[in-house]
Amino acid sequence: MNGKGLITDRTEVIRIEHLWAGYDHDPVIEDINFIVNQGDFIGLIGPNGGGKSTLLKVILGIVPPLRGQITILGKSVKEARQQIGYMPQSVEYDLDFPVKVWDVVRMGRVGKRGLLRPYTRQDDEIVEEAIHQVDMDDLCHKSISDLSGGQRQRVYIARALAARPDILLLDEPTASVDVQVSQSIYELLAKLNEQMTIILISHDMTAISTHVKSIGCINRRLIYHGEKQVTPDMLEAAYQCPVDLIAHGLPHRVYRYHADEEV
Secondary structure (H helix, E strand, O other), rough: OOOOOOOOOOEEEEEEEEEEEEEOOEEEEEEEEEEEEOOOOEEEEEOOOOOHHHHHHHHHOOHHHHEEEEEEEEEEEHHHHHEEEOOOOOOOOOOOOOOOOHHHHHHHHHHHHOOOOOOOOHHHHHHHHHHHHHHOOOOOOOOOOOOHHHHHHHHHHHHHHHOOOOEEEEEEEOOOOOOHHHHHHHHHHHHHHOOEEEEEEEEOOHHHHHHEEEEEEEEEEEEOOOOOOOOHHHHHHHHHHHHHOOOOOOOOOOOOOOOOOOO
């Protein structure tokens, strides 16, 4: 484990107030107010382009706020960055390049050590622990190109864990994997949540409603009440139209229906 005990309190870890952010001075998210407590396991849903990934990038310090305030663990974003682990939506590797699982996970230590500083024995112990946490011990010396899609997702989660984070952010951690693999990844995240706060983005409504503790809907503005229930009003406010959900293990789809359209 990462040396931390089970989370037993509800200390505030992220506070976002009246946050606006975007690109080239064009807001993608507007007036976001969001409090995350220690031990939360939050799933964020919403349409493509609604600002889900942008919100995570603001928390990471990749995208600066246009206005508003954000504090993480009582610090500025820059000061708290090393206490956050991050798995992006897509991870690009040349699968013809023979990089091993161990080496990919060890990249998660770069933020702690610096790019040109040599790895230490402690770094290697932390990498070994992260690989163990995602149940990839037997494959740690395999090439990343030899792994299945689900196994690679676990490796990328391990890379984020190698930073020894207090907060773990994941952007579509079950993208492009089948239902069984998705289930195993969510079970892994539930176990990790015993020690760290998790925020993830997903389009898999069925899985996210089963496994997370609370759900928020975001489409430029965030609707979040700290509860697991997703009401029709929340969905309509986020998607700005009535929605039908097709589950059975498939990502949800959004259908527009308006009074002036044929049914």
